[in-house]
Amino acid sequence: MTAIDAPYDLAVIGGGPAGVATVLAARALQPQWRLLWCRGPETVGRAFLPAYGGSSLVHRLNVPVERMGLDAEAPVDFFDWLRREHPGREVVPGQFVSRRWFGEYLEARLAGVDASSRFGAVDALRKDGDLWRIDLGQDGFDGHGASAPRARRVALCLGMPAGLPMPNAPRHWVSDSWAWWRALPAQGVPLRDNHTVLVVGSGLTAVDMVLGLRERGFRGPIRAVSPGGRWSQAHAPAAPLTPDVREALDEALDEASTARDLLGVLRHFASRHPWRAVIDALRADTNARWAALAPDEQRRVLRHAFGAWNRHRHRMAPDVRAALEADAALSLEPGRIRVDADGRIVKRDRFGETVLDVALALDCRGPGFRAALAGDSLLARLVRDGVLEAHPLGTGVRSPADPSLAVVGAARFGERFETSAVPELRQQAVEALRFFGSVTRAICGVIPA
Numbered sequence: 001m002t003a004i005d006a007p008y009d010l011a012v013i014g015g016g017p018a019g020v021a022t023v024l025a026a027r028a029l030q031p032q033w034r035l036l037w038c039r040g041p042e043t044v045g046r047a048f049l050p051a052y053g054g055s056s057l058v059h060r061l062n063v064p065v066e067r068m069g070l071d072a073e074a075p076v077d078f079f080d081w082l083r084r085e086h087p088g089r090e091v092v093p094g095q096f097v098s099r100r101w102f103g104e105y106l107e108a109r110l111a112g113v114d115a116s117s118r119f120g121a122v123d124a125l126r127k128d129g130d131l132w133r134i135d136l137g138q139d140g141f142d143g144h145g146a147s148a149p150r151a152r153r154v155a156l157c158l159g160m161p162a163g164l165p166m167p168n169a170p171r172h173w174v175s176d177s178w179a180w181w182r183a184l185p186a187q188g189v190p191l192r193d194n195h196t197v198l199v200v201g202s203g204l205t206a207v208d209m210v211l212g213l214r215e216r217g218f219r220g221p222i223r224a225v226s227p228g229g230r231w232s233q234a235h236a237p238a239a240p241l242t243p244d245v246r247e248a249l250d251e252a253l254d255e256a257s258t259a260r261d262l263l264g265v266l267r268h269f270a271s272r273h274p275w276r277a278v279i280d281a282l283r284a285d286t287n288a289r290w291a292a293l294a295p296d297e298q299r300r301v302l303r304h305a306f307g308a309w310n311r312h313r314h315r316m317a318p319d320v321r322a323a324l325e326a327d328a329a330l331s332l333e334p335g336r337i338r339v340d341a342d343g344r345i346v347k348r349d350r351f352g353e354t355v356l357d358v359a360l361a362l363d364c365r366g367p368g369f370r371a372a373l374a375g376d377s378l379l380a381r382l383v384r385d386g387v388l389e390a391h392p393l394g395t396g397v398r399s400p401a402d403p404s405l406a407v408v409g410a411a412r413f414g415e416r417f418e419t420s421a422v423p424e425l426r427q428q429a430v431e432a433l434r435f436f437g438s439v440t441r442a443i444c445g446v447i448p449a
């Protein structure tokens, strides 16, 4: 067997922050392992798309700079890196810096890391005896020899599920807003100021599209429409709950076994104490509280409270929120958007249905957790092939039964509730590596199995 055919000790599939964190955790915890890193199909400057590969400084983090480090043991690492490498940026704790800088940090952290990188989509993953065979498809050669390398272990870091396409979408409907944004010419936008732009959604991508259009000089009306009709809340200083309030909150939450009870407790405490502190107090326990709910109650949370939770939990930088509020040509309306059989864009709200006359519609409805396993993604295929088991909610997968396989990040949504932001990803990456290490030691007899 030549060195190039020898199995890797670990293959990391996915080139986003979860993949980077897993590669770094592997190098730190298992320095002797041979590592394969399948970085995915995005080749635009080998960038960290969509969140951290952009070129605009107006697209900002929604987590303070000192909490975005990739090391679970040193969360301030990103902040330290900025201060060390870019003192001129004059970053201070509590700042919500450009996501582009975080992309630069990801790339810098990889410098000198010993892993065999491949670009291109992984088409399939098959167990062949004790080894995983990784089918890289046509794009996966990348000049590195075998297109189906093998590995003893695999960590899947595949990111958020793509949203569902809008049926009958007309030509001026943009399904992938980030791809549209990246394809724009260096200056300006192909719009006139008497054009109206529709932004479908009010989450992170919607905010970025609005900020980006304004940065590019578009002054015309922007209508954002989302079911809740509200932007995310802004960050603001909030002193942590006092120990006795924290204890009372924990006790009340321990008693709550239904979605209604949980929300009732949160509303009660948020009406008496700073609501940001109440939400922040939950963070460490959110996954455990979620897991304690019966599946029907979890469904209720997703149906009735997920939007409100996201608006309060994933807060935006205060000045970003202020810019949205100060924008007189921007509106945010409650409603649902659909496209009718004739390709007309229709808004439905409590007053009825209205056909919208817009020059451009940017689909910013966000990840499609509810249909995460319905499409043709690698994750969906792995479930259909029996490699992974769907979580009963259909929003992601269960932890793999096979100890040589790990899933990191958004694909675990269902089993976990908080599973896509960097603080969760770096923790999961370390857990995956520790788990692989413990299995290896057990098999080798270092620790009794």
Ligand SMILES: Cc1cc2nc3c(=O)[nH]c(=O)nc-3n(C[C@H](O)[C@H](O)[C@H](O)COP(=O)(O)OP(=O)(O)OC[C@H]3O[C@@H](n4cnc5c(N)ncnc54)[C@H](O)[C@@H]3O)c2cc1C
Pocket (backbone or CB within 6 Å): 013, 014, 015, 016, 017, 018, 019, 038, 039, 040, 041, 042, 048, 049, 050, 051, 052, 060, 061, 062, 063, 120, 121, 122, 123, 157, 158, 159, 160, 204, 205, 208, 377, 378, 408, 409, 410, 420, 421, 422, 423, 425
């Ligand atoms: C606009 C936006 C802003 C965000 N801002 C923040 C923030 O400020 N702070 C924060 O903590 N979080 C933020 N998030 C959430 C989260 O940090 C990002 O979504 C982050 O990119 C998730 O990292 P990931 O590696 O799990 O997924 P991704 O970054 O989506 O990476 C997934 C990787 O898997 C690869 N892949 C997929 N399928 C295959 C396949 N078949 N074969 C090979 N590779 C494959 C993709 O090519 C990609 O490289 C933001 C998300 C978005 C969308």
